[in-house]
Amino acid sequence: MGDMGGAQVTEAVAGAVALLRTATDRDWAGTRAGRLAWSCREAAEHIASDLIAYAGQLAGRATTAYVPFALTLDDGTDHDGVLDVVETTGALLAAAVATTPPDVRAFHPYPFRSADRVGFAAMGVTEVVLHTHDIAEGLGLTYEPPAGLCAEVLGRIFPHVQPGTDPWRTLLWATGRGDLPGRPPVTEWRWRNNLAVGTERLTLQGVTPAAAADLAAGGDGGFDWPDGGPYQGTRDAAGMLRKAYEAGVHRPEWGVFTLVRRTDGRAIGGIGFHGAPDEDGRVEVGYDLVPAARGAGHATEALRALAGWALQRPEVTAVFATTEPDNHASQAVLARAGFTRVADDAELFAYELRGR
Known part of the structure:
Protein backbone atom coordinates (compact mmCIF):
# COMPACT_ATOMS: atom_id res chain seq x y z
CA MET A 1 0.00 0.00 0.00
CA THR A 175 -19.99 1.33 9.40
CA GLY A 176 -23.34 -0.37 10.01
CA ARG A 177 -24.36 -0.54 6.34
CA GLY A 178 -24.21 -4.24 5.60
CA ASP A 179 -23.59 -7.75 6.86
CA LEU A 180 -20.56 -10.02 6.78
CA PRO A 181 -20.77 -13.79 7.29
CA GLY A 182 -19.62 -14.77 10.76
CA ARG A 183 -19.60 -11.23 12.13
CA PRO A 184 -22.30 -9.62 14.28
CA PRO A 185 -24.13 -6.54 12.99
CA VAL A 186 -22.49 -3.18 13.76
CA THR A 187 -24.79 -0.65 15.42
CA GLU A 188 -22.22 1.88 16.65
CA TRP A 189 -18.90 2.69 15.06
CA ARG A 190 -16.03 5.16 14.95
CA TRP A 191 -12.93 5.43 12.86
CA ARG A 192 -9.63 5.72 14.71
CA ASN A 193 -6.88 8.12 13.69
CA ASN A 194 -3.41 7.14 14.81
CA LEU A 195 -1.98 8.21 18.15
CA ALA A 196 0.92 10.70 18.29
CA VAL A 197 3.01 11.26 21.44
CA GLY A 198 5.14 14.38 21.49
CA THR A 199 8.49 15.01 23.18
CA GLU A 200 10.86 17.98 23.10
CA ARG A 201 12.64 16.81 19.95
CA LEU A 202 10.45 14.03 18.57
CA THR A 203 6.96 13.01 17.60
CA LEU A 204 6.14 9.36 18.13
CA GLN A 205 3.77 8.68 15.22
CA GLY A 206 1.54 5.63 15.51
CA VAL A 207 2.06 3.28 12.57
CA THR A 208 -1.19 2.26 10.84
CA PRO A 209 -1.71 -1.23 9.41
CA ALA A 210 -1.37 0.18 5.89
CA ALA A 211 1.95 1.83 6.74
CA ALA A 212 3.07 -1.33 8.55
CA ALA A 213 2.41 -3.44 5.46
CA ASP A 214 4.62 -1.13 3.41
CA LEU A 215 7.40 -1.13 6.02
CA ALA A 216 7.32 -4.90 6.35
CA ALA A 217 7.56 -5.24 2.57
CA GLY A 218 10.69 -3.06 2.44
CA GLY A 219 9.07 0.34 1.82
CA ASP A 220 9.31 3.55 3.82
CA GLY A 221 5.78 3.44 5.31
CA GLY A 222 5.19 7.00 4.17
CA PHE A 223 8.08 8.34 6.27
CA ASP A 224 11.31 10.05 5.22
CA TRP A 225 14.19 7.90 6.53
CA PRO A 226 17.93 8.60 6.43
CA ASP A 227 20.33 5.98 5.14
CA GLY A 228 17.83 4.19 2.95
CA GLY A 229 15.23 3.13 5.47
CA PRO A 230 14.52 1.91 8.99
CA TYR A 231 16.54 -0.54 11.05
CA GLN A 232 15.45 -4.17 10.67
CA GLY A 233 13.83 -4.22 14.10
CA THR A 234 11.29 -1.64 12.94
CA ARG A 235 10.47 -3.72 9.88
CA ASP A 236 10.07 -6.84 12.02
CA ALA A 237 7.76 -5.01 14.44
CA ALA A 238 5.72 -3.70 11.51
CA GLY A 239 5.34 -7.25 10.24
CA MET A 240 4.01 -8.39 13.61
CA LEU A 241 1.58 -5.45 13.67
CA ARG A 242 0.29 -6.40 10.23
CA LYS A 243 -0.23 -10.02 11.31
CA ALA A 244 -2.17 -8.88 14.39
CA TYR A 245 -4.33 -6.64 12.18
CA GLU A 246 -5.09 -9.47 9.76
CA ALA A 247 -6.00 -11.71 12.71
CA GLY A 248 -8.35 -9.08 14.11
CA VAL A 249 -6.46 -8.67 17.40
CA HIS A 250 -4.56 -5.43 16.73
CA ARG A 251 -4.95 -2.78 19.45
CA PRO A 252 -3.78 0.46 17.76
CA GLU A 253 -2.59 2.28 20.88
CA TRP A 254 -0.47 -0.75 21.83
CA GLY A 255 1.27 -0.97 18.48
CA VAL A 256 4.33 0.50 16.80
CA PHE A 257 5.44 4.14 16.63
CA THR A 258 7.92 5.84 14.35
CA LEU A 259 10.29 8.38 15.88
CA VAL A 260 10.02 11.52 13.75
CA ARG A 261 12.56 14.26 14.39
CA ARG A 262 10.92 17.68 14.77
CA THR A 263 13.80 19.64 13.27
CA ASP A 264 13.64 18.05 9.82
CA GLY A 265 10.65 15.69 9.80
CA ARG A 266 12.82 12.63 9.23
CA ALA A 267 12.04 9.25 10.78
CA ILE A 268 15.00 7.98 12.78
CA GLY A 269 13.74 4.88 14.53
CA GLY A 270 10.90 2.81 15.88
CA ILE A 271 9.46 2.11 19.30
CA GLY A 272 6.43 0.19 20.38
CA PHE A 273 4.69 -2.40 22.46
CA HIS A 274 4.74 -6.14 21.95
CA GLY A 275 0.99 -6.22 22.56
CA ALA A 276 -1.67 -5.00 24.94
CA PRO A 277 -1.10 -5.15 28.73
CA ASP A 278 -1.42 -8.62 30.26
CA GLU A 279 -3.78 -9.58 33.07
CA ASP A 280 -1.31 -8.19 35.62
CA GLY A 281 -1.13 -4.83 33.87
CA ARG A 282 2.39 -5.36 32.48
CA VAL A 283 3.23 -4.26 28.94
CA GLU A 284 6.49 -4.89 27.09
CA VAL A 285 8.26 -2.25 25.01
CA GLY A 286 11.05 -2.40 22.43
CA TYR A 287 12.90 0.20 20.35
CA ASP A 288 15.64 0.84 17.82
CA LEU A 289 17.30 3.71 15.96
CA VAL A 290 18.91 4.07 12.56
CA PRO A 291 22.71 4.08 13.07
CA ALA A 292 23.10 7.73 12.05
CA ALA A 293 20.78 8.88 14.87
CA ARG A 294 22.39 6.99 17.72
CA GLY A 295 24.27 8.61 20.58
CA ALA A 296 22.12 11.76 20.85
CA GLY A 297 19.66 10.58 23.52
CA HIS A 298 16.72 10.10 21.15
CA ALA A 299 15.97 6.55 22.30
CA THR A 300 15.95 7.62 25.95
CA GLU A 301 13.65 10.54 25.17
CA ALA A 302 11.25 8.34 23.23
CA LEU A 303 11.22 5.58 25.84
CA ARG A 304 10.50 8.03 28.66
CA ALA A 305 7.59 9.50 26.71
CA LEU A 306 5.99 6.22 25.66
CA ALA A 307 6.45 4.56 29.03
CA GLY A 308 5.02 7.66 30.70
CA TRP A 309 2.01 7.56 28.38
CA ALA A 310 1.44 3.88 29.15
CA LEU A 311 1.69 4.32 32.90
CA GLN A 312 -1.03 6.97 32.80
CA ARG A 313 -3.46 4.32 31.55
CA PRO A 314 -5.46 2.69 34.34
CA GLU A 315 -4.91 -0.81 32.96
CA VAL A 316 -1.11 -0.52 33.17
CA THR A 317 0.91 -1.21 36.32
CA ALA A 318 4.36 -1.62 34.81
CA VAL A 319 6.34 -1.32 31.59
CA PHE A 320 9.14 -3.83 31.03
CA ALA A 321 11.82 -4.51 28.45
CA THR A 322 14.51 -7.09 27.78
CA THR A 323 17.96 -6.73 26.27
CA GLU A 324 20.95 -8.91 25.58
CA PRO A 325 23.72 -8.90 28.22
CA ASP A 326 26.24 -7.46 25.78
CA ASN A 327 23.94 -4.65 24.55
CA HIS A 328 25.36 -2.01 26.87
CA ALA A 329 23.90 0.88 24.86
CA SER A 330 20.35 -0.42 25.31
CA GLN A 331 20.96 -1.03 29.00
CA ALA A 332 22.13 2.56 29.37
CA VAL A 333 18.94 3.81 27.62
CA LEU A 334 16.77 1.83 30.02
CA ALA A 335 18.66 3.06 33.06
CA ARG A 336 18.46 6.71 31.95
CA ALA A 337 14.72 6.29 31.34
CA GLY A 338 14.25 5.19 34.96
CA PHE A 339 13.96 1.43 34.46
CA THR A 340 15.37 -0.96 37.07
CA ARG A 341 16.95 -4.32 36.27
CA VAL A 342 14.75 -6.94 37.88
CA ALA A 343 16.07 -10.23 36.47
CA ASP A 344 18.83 -11.60 34.32
CA ASP A 345 20.17 -14.82 32.91
CA ALA A 346 22.76 -15.82 30.35
CA GLU A 347 20.54 -14.73 27.43
CA LEU A 348 18.52 -11.70 28.54
CA PHE A 349 18.43 -8.95 31.13
CA ALA A 350 14.93 -7.80 32.18
CA TYR A 351 14.13 -4.21 33.14
CA GLU A 352 10.96 -2.71 34.60
CA LEU A 353 9.42 0.68 35.27
CA ARG A 354 6.47 0.64 37.64
CA GLY A 355 3.68 3.15 37.99
CA ARG A 356 3.04 5.04 41.18
Whole structure:
Protein backbone atom coordinates (compact mmCIF):
# COMPACT_ATOMS: atom_id res chain seq x y z
CA MET A 1 0.00 0.00 0.00
CA GLY A 2 1.20 3.48 -0.82
CA ASP A 3 0.64 6.64 1.15
CA MET A 4 -2.92 7.93 1.06
CA GLY A 5 -3.16 11.54 -0.07
CA GLY A 6 -4.81 14.07 -2.33
CA ALA A 7 -4.88 11.72 -5.32
CA GLN A 8 -7.14 9.31 -3.45
CA VAL A 9 -9.49 12.14 -2.42
CA THR A 10 -9.70 13.22 -6.06
CA GLU A 11 -10.33 9.63 -7.18
CA ALA A 12 -13.15 9.13 -4.68
CA VAL A 13 -14.83 12.43 -5.55
CA ALA A 14 -14.58 11.85 -9.30
CA GLY A 15 -16.19 8.43 -9.07
CA ALA A 16 -18.99 9.66 -6.83
CA VAL A 17 -19.81 12.72 -8.91
CA ALA A 18 -19.75 10.78 -12.18
CA LEU A 19 -22.42 8.40 -10.86
CA LEU A 20 -24.61 11.00 -9.17
CA ARG A 21 -24.66 13.26 -12.24
CA THR A 22 -26.63 10.51 -14.00
CA ALA A 23 -29.52 11.07 -11.58
CA THR A 24 -29.74 14.84 -11.07
CA ASP A 25 -33.24 14.84 -12.57
CA ARG A 26 -34.62 12.81 -9.64
CA ASP A 27 -36.18 13.93 -6.35
CA TRP A 28 -33.20 14.12 -4.03
CA ALA A 29 -34.95 16.22 -1.40
CA GLY A 30 -37.88 13.83 -1.11
CA THR A 31 -35.86 10.61 -1.11
CA ARG A 32 -34.21 9.15 1.97
CA ALA A 33 -30.51 8.38 1.67
CA GLY A 34 -30.24 4.67 2.44
CA ARG A 35 -30.47 3.97 6.17
CA LEU A 36 -29.80 7.58 7.12
CA ALA A 37 -32.36 10.05 8.48
CA TRP A 38 -31.14 12.54 5.85
CA SER A 39 -32.52 13.00 2.38
CA CYS A 40 -30.27 12.37 -0.61
CA ARG A 41 -29.89 16.13 -1.00
CA GLU A 42 -28.87 16.55 2.65
CA ALA A 43 -26.35 13.71 2.35
CA ALA A 44 -24.77 15.30 -0.73
CA GLU A 45 -24.47 18.65 1.01
CA HIS A 46 -22.97 16.88 4.03
CA ILE A 47 -20.21 15.41 1.83
CA ALA A 48 -19.25 18.90 0.67
CA SER A 49 -19.39 20.27 4.22
CA ASP A 50 -17.05 17.59 5.54
CA LEU A 51 -14.57 18.00 2.70
CA ILE A 52 -14.24 21.75 3.24
CA ALA A 53 -14.12 21.30 7.03
CA TYR A 54 -11.21 18.87 6.76
CA ALA A 55 -9.41 21.18 4.34
CA GLY A 56 -9.90 24.04 6.78
CA GLN A 57 -8.46 22.05 9.68
CA LEU A 58 -5.29 21.27 7.76
CA ALA A 59 -4.87 24.66 6.10
CA GLY A 60 -5.54 26.56 9.31
CA ARG A 61 -3.39 24.21 11.43
CA ALA A 62 -6.24 24.08 13.97
CA THR A 63 -5.06 22.36 17.15
CA THR A 64 -7.78 22.76 19.79
CA ALA A 65 -11.16 22.72 18.01
CA TYR A 66 -12.86 22.83 14.65
CA VAL A 67 -12.39 26.09 12.75
CA PRO A 68 -15.76 27.86 13.34
CA PHE A 69 -17.25 28.12 9.88
CA ALA A 70 -19.95 26.33 7.90
CA LEU A 71 -20.68 25.76 4.23
CA THR A 72 -23.89 27.36 2.94
CA LEU A 73 -25.15 26.90 -0.61
CA ASP A 74 -26.88 29.71 -2.47
CA ASP A 75 -30.67 29.60 -2.62
CA GLY A 76 -31.85 27.84 -5.73
CA THR A 77 -28.75 25.65 -6.14
CA ASP A 78 -29.82 22.62 -8.15
CA HIS A 79 -28.43 19.09 -7.84
CA ASP A 80 -25.78 19.69 -10.50
CA GLY A 81 -24.70 22.74 -8.52
CA VAL A 82 -24.40 20.66 -5.36
CA LEU A 83 -22.13 18.27 -7.22
CA ASP A 84 -20.08 21.22 -8.47
CA VAL A 85 -19.57 22.15 -4.81
CA VAL A 86 -18.59 18.57 -3.94
CA GLU A 87 -15.98 18.64 -6.71
CA THR A 88 -14.67 22.02 -5.55
CA THR A 89 -14.45 21.11 -1.87
CA GLY A 90 -12.82 17.81 -2.82
CA ALA A 91 -10.20 19.72 -4.79
CA LEU A 92 -9.58 21.99 -1.80
CA LEU A 93 -9.06 19.03 0.52
CA ALA A 94 -6.78 17.34 -2.01
CA ALA A 95 -4.71 20.53 -2.24
CA ALA A 96 -4.57 20.93 1.54
CA VAL A 97 -3.41 17.33 1.96
CA ALA A 98 -0.78 17.72 -0.76
CA THR A 99 0.69 20.91 0.72
CA THR A 100 0.64 19.94 4.41
CA PRO A 101 3.95 18.59 5.79
CA PRO A 102 3.69 14.99 7.00
CA ASP A 103 4.48 15.87 10.62
CA VAL A 104 1.64 18.42 10.94
CA ARG A 105 -1.39 17.34 12.95
CA ALA A 106 -4.66 19.23 13.23
CA PHE A 107 -7.61 18.85 15.55
CA HIS A 108 -10.07 16.02 15.15
CA PRO A 109 -11.94 14.76 18.20
CA TYR A 110 -11.72 11.01 17.82
CA PRO A 111 -10.03 9.25 19.37
CA PHE A 112 -6.77 11.06 20.23
CA ARG A 113 -7.71 14.69 19.45
CA SER A 114 -5.68 15.03 16.25
CA ALA A 115 -5.05 13.65 12.77
CA ASP A 116 -2.30 14.04 10.20
CA ARG A 117 -2.75 14.68 6.49
CA VAL A 118 -3.15 10.97 5.77
CA GLY A 119 -5.88 10.75 8.39
CA PHE A 120 -7.78 13.70 6.95
CA ALA A 121 -7.46 12.26 3.44
CA ALA A 122 -8.78 8.90 4.65
CA MET A 123 -11.66 10.55 6.51
CA GLY A 124 -12.54 12.58 3.42
CA VAL A 125 -12.52 9.50 1.21
CA THR A 126 -14.67 7.64 3.75
CA GLU A 127 -17.27 10.42 3.85
CA VAL A 128 -17.41 10.45 0.06
CA VAL A 129 -17.76 6.73 -0.57
CA LEU A 130 -20.14 5.98 2.30
CA HIS A 131 -22.53 8.82 1.65
CA THR A 132 -22.43 8.22 -2.09
CA HIS A 133 -23.48 4.68 -1.23
CA ASP A 134 -26.32 6.05 0.89
CA ILE A 135 -27.51 8.38 -1.88
CA ALA A 136 -27.18 5.67 -4.53
CA GLU A 137 -29.19 3.26 -2.39
CA GLY A 138 -31.95 5.84 -2.04
CA LEU A 139 -32.01 6.64 -5.74
CA GLY A 140 -31.77 3.03 -6.89
CA LEU A 141 -28.29 3.38 -8.39
CA THR A 142 -25.47 0.82 -8.33
CA TYR A 143 -22.28 2.08 -6.70
CA GLU A 144 -19.03 0.39 -5.74
CA PRO A 145 -15.78 2.31 -5.24
CA PRO A 146 -12.40 0.75 -6.13
CA ALA A 147 -11.40 -2.08 -3.81
CA GLY A 148 -7.91 -0.63 -3.35
CA LEU A 149 -9.33 2.66 -2.15
CA CYS A 150 -11.49 0.86 0.42
CA ALA A 151 -8.55 -1.26 1.60
CA GLU A 152 -6.50 1.92 2.10
CA VAL A 153 -9.26 3.48 4.18
CA LEU A 154 -9.58 0.36 6.34
CA GLY A 155 -5.82 0.16 6.83
CA ARG A 156 -5.54 3.83 7.79
CA ILE A 157 -8.48 4.73 10.04
CA PHE A 158 -10.13 1.38 10.84
CA PRO A 159 -7.10 -0.39 12.37
CA HIS A 160 -9.34 -2.15 14.89
CA VAL A 161 -11.40 -3.83 12.14
CA GLN A 162 -10.22 -7.20 10.88
CA PRO A 163 -9.87 -6.97 7.10
CA GLY A 164 -12.04 -9.21 4.95
CA THR A 165 -11.67 -10.62 1.46
CA ASP A 166 -13.87 -7.83 0.05
CA PRO A 167 -12.70 -4.41 1.30
CA TRP A 168 -15.86 -2.57 0.21
CA ARG A 169 -18.20 -5.04 1.94
CA THR A 170 -15.96 -4.92 5.01
CA LEU A 171 -16.15 -1.12 5.10
CA LEU A 172 -19.93 -1.21 4.71
CA TRP A 173 -20.18 -3.74 7.54
CA ALA A 174 -17.81 -1.77 9.79
CA THR A 175 -19.99 1.33 9.40
CA GLY A 176 -23.34 -0.37 10.01
CA ARG A 177 -24.36 -0.54 6.34
CA GLY A 178 -24.21 -4.24 5.60
CA ASP A 179 -23.59 -7.75 6.86
CA LEU A 180 -20.56 -10.02 6.78
CA PRO A 181 -20.77 -13.79 7.29
CA GLY A 182 -19.62 -14.77 10.76
CA ARG A 183 -19.60 -11.23 12.13
CA PRO A 184 -22.30 -9.62 14.28
CA PRO A 185 -24.13 -6.54 12.99
CA VAL A 186 -22.49 -3.18 13.76
CA THR A 187 -24.79 -0.65 15.42
CA GLU A 188 -22.22 1.88 16.65
CA TRP A 189 -18.90 2.69 15.06
CA ARG A 190 -16.03 5.16 14.95
CA TRP A 191 -12.93 5.43 12.86
CA ARG A 192 -9.63 5.72 14.71
CA ASN A 193 -6.88 8.12 13.69
CA ASN A 194 -3.41 7.14 14.81
CA LEU A 195 -1.98 8.21 18.15
CA ALA A 196 0.92 10.70 18.29
CA VAL A 197 3.01 11.26 21.44
CA GLY A 198 5.14 14.38 21.49
CA THR A 199 8.49 15.01 23.18
CA GLU A 200 10.86 17.98 23.10
CA ARG A 201 12.64 16.81 19.95
CA LEU A 202 10.45 14.03 18.57
CA THR A 203 6.96 13.01 17.60
CA LEU A 204 6.14 9.36 18.13
CA GLN A 205 3.77 8.68 15.22
CA GLY A 206 1.54 5.63 15.51
CA VAL A 207 2.06 3.28 12.57
CA THR A 208 -1.19 2.26 10.84
CA PRO A 209 -1.71 -1.23 9.41
CA ALA A 210 -1.37 0.18 5.89
CA ALA A 211 1.95 1.83 6.74
CA ALA A 212 3.07 -1.33 8.55
CA ALA A 213 2.41 -3.44 5.46
CA ASP A 214 4.62 -1.13 3.41
CA LEU A 215 7.40 -1.13 6.02
CA ALA A 216 7.32 -4.90 6.35
CA ALA A 217 7.56 -5.24 2.57
CA GLY A 218 10.69 -3.06 2.44
CA GLY A 219 9.07 0.34 1.82
CA ASP A 220 9.31 3.55 3.82
CA GLY A 221 5.78 3.44 5.31
CA GLY A 222 5.19 7.00 4.17
CA PHE A 223 8.08 8.34 6.27
CA ASP A 224 11.31 10.05 5.22
CA TRP A 225 14.19 7.90 6.53
CA PRO A 226 17.93 8.60 6.43
CA ASP A 227 20.33 5.98 5.14
CA GLY A 228 17.83 4.19 2.95
CA GLY A 229 15.23 3.13 5.47
CA PRO A 230 14.52 1.91 8.99
CA TYR A 231 16.54 -0.54 11.05
CA GLN A 232 15.45 -4.17 10.67
CA GLY A 233 13.83 -4.22 14.10
CA THR A 234 11.29 -1.64 12.94
CA ARG A 235 10.47 -3.72 9.88
CA ASP A 236 10.07 -6.84 12.02
CA ALA A 237 7.76 -5.01 14.44
CA ALA A 238 5.72 -3.70 11.51
CA GLY A 239 5.34 -7.25 10.24
CA MET A 240 4.01 -8.39 13.61
CA LEU A 241 1.58 -5.45 13.67
CA ARG A 242 0.29 -6.40 10.23
CA LYS A 243 -0.23 -10.02 11.31
CA ALA A 244 -2.17 -8.88 14.39
CA TYR A 245 -4.33 -6.64 12.18
CA GLU A 246 -5.09 -9.47 9.76
CA ALA A 247 -6.00 -11.71 12.71
CA GLY A 248 -8.35 -9.08 14.11
CA VAL A 249 -6.46 -8.67 17.40
CA HIS A 250 -4.56 -5.43 16.73
CA ARG A 251 -4.95 -2.78 19.45
CA PRO A 252 -3.78 0.46 17.76
CA GLU A 253 -2.59 2.28 20.88
CA TRP A 254 -0.47 -0.75 21.83
CA GLY A 255 1.27 -0.97 18.48
CA VAL A 256 4.33 0.50 16.80
CA PHE A 257 5.44 4.14 16.63
CA THR A 258 7.92 5.84 14.35
CA LEU A 259 10.29 8.38 15.88
CA VAL A 260 10.02 11.52 13.75
CA ARG A 261 12.56 14.26 14.39
CA ARG A 262 10.92 17.68 14.77
CA THR A 263 13.80 19.64 13.27
CA ASP A 264 13.64 18.05 9.82
CA GLY A 265 10.65 15.69 9.80
CA ARG A 266 12.82 12.63 9.23
CA ALA A 267 12.04 9.25 10.78
CA ILE A 268 15.00 7.98 12.78
CA GLY A 269 13.74 4.88 14.53
CA GLY A 270 10.90 2.81 15.88
CA ILE A 271 9.46 2.11 19.30
CA GLY A 272 6.43 0.19 20.38
CA PHE A 273 4.69 -2.40 22.46
CA HIS A 274 4.74 -6.14 21.95
CA GLY A 275 0.99 -6.22 22.56
CA ALA A 276 -1.67 -5.00 24.94
CA PRO A 277 -1.10 -5.15 28.73
CA ASP A 278 -1.42 -8.62 30.26
CA GLU A 279 -3.78 -9.58 33.07
CA ASP A 280 -1.31 -8.19 35.62
CA GLY A 281 -1.13 -4.83 33.87
CA ARG A 282 2.39 -5.36 32.48
CA VAL A 283 3.23 -4.26 28.94
CA GLU A 284 6.49 -4.89 27.09
CA VAL A 285 8.26 -2.25 25.01
CA GLY A 286 11.05 -2.40 22.43
CA TYR A 287 12.90 0.20 20.35
CA ASP A 288 15.64 0.84 17.82
CA LEU A 289 17.30 3.71 15.96
CA VAL A 290 18.91 4.07 12.56
CA PRO A 291 22.71 4.08 13.07
CA ALA A 292 23.10 7.73 12.05
CA ALA A 293 20.78 8.88 14.87
CA ARG A 294 22.39 6.99 17.72
CA GLY A 295 24.27 8.61 20.58
CA ALA A 296 22.12 11.76 20.85
CA GLY A 297 19.66 10.58 23.52
CA HIS A 298 16.72 10.10 21.15
CA ALA A 299 15.97 6.55 22.30
CA THR A 300 15.95 7.62 25.95
CA GLU A 301 13.65 10.54 25.17
CA ALA A 302 11.25 8.34 23.23
CA LEU A 303 11.22 5.58 25.84
CA ARG A 304 10.50 8.03 28.66
CA ALA A 305 7.59 9.50 26.71
CA LEU A 306 5.99 6.22 25.66
CA ALA A 307 6.45 4.56 29.03
CA GLY A 308 5.02 7.66 30.70
CA TRP A 309 2.01 7.56 28.38
CA ALA A 310 1.44 3.88 29.15
CA LEU A 311 1.69 4.32 32.90
CA GLN A 312 -1.03 6.97 32.80
CA ARG A 313 -3.46 4.32 31.55
CA PRO A 314 -5.46 2.69 34.34
CA GLU A 315 -4.91 -0.81 32.96
CA VAL A 316 -1.11 -0.52 33.17
CA THR A 317 0.91 -1.21 36.32
CA ALA A 318 4.36 -1.62 34.81
CA VAL A 319 6.34 -1.32 31.59
CA PHE A 320 9.14 -3.83 31.03
CA ALA A 321 11.82 -4.51 28.45
CA THR A 322 14.51 -7.09 27.78
CA THR A 323 17.96 -6.73 26.27
CA GLU A 324 20.95 -8.91 25.58
CA PRO A 325 23.72 -8.90 28.22
CA ASP A 326 26.24 -7.46 25.78
CA ASN A 327 23.94 -4.65 24.55
CA HIS A 328 25.36 -2.01 26.87
CA ALA A 329 23.90 0.88 24.86
CA SER A 330 20.35 -0.42 25.31
CA GLN A 331 20.96 -1.03 29.00
CA ALA A 332 22.13 2.56 29.37
CA VAL A 333 18.94 3.81 27.62
CA LEU A 334 16.77 1.83 30.02
CA ALA A 335 18.66 3.06 33.06
CA ARG A 336 18.46 6.71 31.95
CA ALA A 337 14.72 6.29 31.34
CA GLY A 338 14.25 5.19 34.96
CA PHE A 339 13.96 1.43 34.46
CA THR A 340 15.37 -0.96 37.07
CA ARG A 341 16.95 -4.32 36.27
CA VAL A 342 14.75 -6.94 37.88
CA ALA A 343 16.07 -10.23 36.47
CA ASP A 344 18.83 -11.60 34.32
CA ASP A 345 20.17 -14.82 32.91
CA ALA A 346 22.76 -15.82 30.35
CA GLU A 347 20.54 -14.73 27.43
CA LEU A 348 18.52 -11.70 28.54
CA PHE A 349 18.43 -8.95 31.13
CA ALA A 350 14.93 -7.80 32.18
CA TYR A 351 14.13 -4.21 33.14
CA GLU A 352 10.96 -2.71 34.60
CA LEU A 353 9.42 0.68 35.27
CA ARG A 354 6.47 0.64 37.64
CA GLY A 355 3.68 3.15 37.99
CA ARG A 356 3.04 5.04 41.18
